Amino acid sequence: MAAPTLKRVLLSPPKLIKPNSLSYFSSQSSTSADKPPIVSTVVSLLTHHRSKSRWNHLRSLLSSTNTLTPVHFSQIAFHLKSNPHLALRFFHFTLHNSFCSHNLYSYSTIIHILSRARLKSPAQSIIRAALTSPVLFDRSIAPVKFLEVLVKTYRECDSAPFVFDLLIKSCLELKKIDGSIEIVRMLRSRGINPQIKTCNSLICSVSRYRGSYAGYGLFREVFGSKDNETEEEVKRNVRARPNVHSFNELMMGFYRDGEMEMVEEAWNEMERFGCVPNGFSYSVLLATLCEEGKIKEAEKSWEEMRARGIKPDVAAYNTIIGGFCKIGDIEKSEEILREMELSGGESTCVTLEHLINGYCRVGDVDSAILVYKDMCRKDFRPEASTIDLLVGGLCEKKKVAEALEIMRIAMRNVSFHPSGKSYEFLINGLCEDGKMEEALKLQAKMAGKGFEPNPKIYGAFIEGYMKLGNEEMVAILIKEMSEAQKQQEEN
Template identity: 55%
Template sequence: MAFQILKRTLSSARKPKPLSVSRFSSSSPPSDQAPSQTSPLISDVVSILTHQRSKSRWSYLHSLYPNGFNPDDFSKIALHIKNNPRLVLAFFLWTQRKSLCNHNLLSHSTVIHILARARLRSQAYDLIRAAIRVSDESEPLKVFESLVKTYRQCGSAPFVFDLLVKACLESKKIDPSIQIVRMLLSRGISPGLSICNALIRLLSQRRGAYAGYEIYREIFGLDCDVLDKKVKRVARISPSVQTFNALMLGFYQDGVVEKVKEIWDQMAGLNCCPNGYSYSILMAAYCEEDRMSEAEELWEEMRAKSVVPDVVAYNTMIGGFCKIGEIEMAEEFFKEMGLSGVESTCATYDHLIIGYCKTGNIDSAMLLYKDMLRKDFRPECSTMDALIQGLCDESRVLEALNVMRGATVDFGFCSTEKSYETLIRGLCEDEKLEEALKLQAEMVGKGFKPNSEVYHAFISAYMKQGNKEVAERLKIEMLDAQMCGNGD
């Protein structure tokens, strides 16, 4: 239905060559053209709106028309005063507030077009969202059909359809967004680049990177057979660096590193220059696979091309080197980051603390942790787990317990199951059974069930004390718990 309406409306405005966005709007009739026949009600209301003072017009209108207006009459009145878009909007809101018109898609569409024609984007966008609610939350295509029907009469602007797609995307209505974009593309009308990029990003997030890649190829004319073969596809826009970034990020998050590099090569093939974020994504993909030599080469290329690395780029390299235990290289990037005037973030500290813990340099990890808290950063749970583990490995169990308690008080850290297990095991190894039992009770209170590691820690501790009776009871309890767990 919507496709046929669009086809009829746009075909009447076309010349033999493919339709462009600019010609889409220029085919509208003059803005001051009025219908040939006007009812007394419409002419009277138009006269009152345009000639009465703003303070008196509304009360006067209300007294003359206490029963209000139907949507069709409202739309005709709005068209007569469309050269004053703010007055049209005020009239719409007044009738809505006073319940003087049961606005439908026709009246919404008329006002939306008048606002779009005047480049009042935010107001038009708000009304589009309201129109979707009026039609049906699941049927934004009805709004599209109505906008197409009323487009030429209102002398609207093509970006009105971008606003509709944007509203669909922000409400996570992916399928209607795709359908609207396809219907526009089928007539040679390209949606705005920012809207196309937003669609690619959302599709990649919700349905996977390959779904985002497919719509990318369709939008930019790389798959002509996707649309009706009778329609000649003409790509009106070219992908930007943000387009390629969205694609690379999608594949990186899906763990498909080879596709990240493939998109990078496509970007180069189209002479689109990567920005700092582009480099960060590909470097992150290399770091994920411990390919740090390739990540370094990319870093050098970025600097050679005078692309200034941002905090994301620095954090990517620091995290990559920390991951493989090359903490000295991570420190070099950290120093360069400071000298370049790039402010560290929470992620910078998370990477370095975990890196120091991994290499056994727990003192440096603790210094950074304290500095992190001074800067009011909140470490990730994985950072706290690594710090607690590192302290326990150095037989500094009570210090680790104090770190966990302090984090709970200072910034509401919720202790993880791993941290509880590490601390209980350390306390049992130090034969601090009273503290271990208290912590185990706290662990259960948080909803974590003791596992075999916790049981073995207590059994080993009681055996060390020579309390074989308690140790045997714990063994039986552990076996019963394991059997119940397998039964579940």
């Protein structure tokens, strides 16, 4: 729908021609007599001279005349539109040698020529350069002003509709969110819908930088979703149609912001639009349901996904394994893990961390340690929360020495940052065993990591010294703890 509409709206002759518009460029049928001398000379040099000599001749010519204006450049580039690579080289030549003070119109000309030839990457590169140029225009109005000039010059250059998508994408890459939104609104006011992929990128950026509800508001604006619209009305209305990726961006935004109910709302709306969910859609839904503790609904969605012939990816497997581990159903987690491995999938660091969490939840620390050793063999680096679980589980089983070894191995990785919980577990375990010197050394390391002793740490030391009958140290520690608490209250 977009391309025919674009031809009808944008390619119709403009009612008002501004003096610096491309409308007064030499047309394709112009004779050489109609061209300014500088234009004819440069076009001749570019098209008839050998590639090795043309640039030296041009450098000599333009250095002596110094009369190449943006209009001249646009006229020259227009006559080179059948050779877009040469037009691009000429553009860079004028930039690097400062032979032309380019403006928005000359930039638009080369962008259209490149777009017409479907050279999207260099066209977008020039758009980004223009948007970040303080010479061309005030940055606060850059995107909208750029769109206006691209529209005015579109017809003369016989450009391609996706040139406007390139502008929107460039704005998004430069985090010009407001400009991107305004461009989409201006295009839609002319009955033109940007490509779905562009709309999806915009929704993703708005959700990420402005929040998921802002992204949802834009989704409804772009795709025209109404609260009371039935499924039949949705299918019957002619407008931009969202696809599964549109809803994936929407759901991911809500999930990222912790708006779990809205993830399910977006899922239901996807069905209303007749979009078929893919593996990523199910992964987000599964993660949402598992996080909310709705494991039965998650299992139902898991079976539904497989019934539709959608092969789960590793992320989906990890999500459902994590969901069952979270409720302590380790047998079901192991069953799904075996299924994943039989289907050719390989366990990741996340997979094994979920299993460690599951084993620790049911008190099977020995199995958790076996999984941890498997992680080490695969050179996976566990999160601090995983080490907390292992250290806490071992200390609870009075296996403090093993817990210390786990901590030492983890600390060999310079990027590992232990939490205060692991130190608390270890110090408490050492104090219970009467190993006060080791506990003091560990507490010193804990302080070196920026963790101040808290009431639990003081309590562990006090209880340890009480068992040893060291009343003097007990009294000192009680006094120190009291002063520390008082100082915290004052602060």
